[in-house]
Amino acid sequence: MPVKVATWNVNSLNVRFPQVLEWLAGERPDILCLQETKLVDARFPVAELAAAGYQSFYHGQPTYNGVAILSRRAPEAVCCGWPDGTDGQARLCAASFGAVRVVNVYVPNGQSVDSDKYPYKLQWLARLRAFVAEELRRWPQLLLVGDFNIAPDARDVYDPVAWGEGILCSPAERAALGHLLDLGLHDAYRSLHPETREWSWWDYRAAAFRRNQGLRIDLILASTPLLARAQAVVIDGGARAAARPSDHAPVSITLGDEV
């Protein structure tokens, strides 16, 4: 049976919960990774998701950030945050489903290249690389998914000249993404669609969605054995057109059976 894995920055699971339930019912993914749940763990809607057929693994905090993995089957070998527990921001969690490892990230936005949040973003990406290198050692079949807050290259930006080398597009961020890919990961959407220009995020401001001014910053990075199984990678822009939408669209990958 093919396996469908999705990622979605929901910008508050509390507000977006009806849309998440509707999307799960319509798309029926095996696994859905969420970012920006903005929920403390005590308020995670475990029972409602169980009624919809999904188990919940979640790592939240008040007000900001928050990641979760919803899955039809039980997650194994779960972990959240850095192994040494030093980062106070809830941006990372991982779980295994048989041989497939799923690492879910909400990469810091960085705000602007001259913000103090920018070096924090670069440092966070360097730590992520070290973490994923260890994960790959144990689980060669790995998906690194989430909101990367990095547009990989000019094809992923509606107006690459206007965005220039600003936040989400700066050379250091793109180099950090390149260092992740150097571990043996592949941008699954771009591997299957070499030239297509599609976006996964549109700013709430300036009527960006109506004008289709977006960036592709929500990514699924697949290790080589999983890329070989990739049958489809879909960005569901329809979800962004819904009433009271998240500013991000869900992205999903369908993996065929192992040969």
Add this chain to the structure above:
DNA sequence: ATGGTAGGCTCCCTA
């Protein structure tokens, strides 16, 4: 004209 909107332990901060 450096704008605009959305969310949250909301009167500021993050995105």
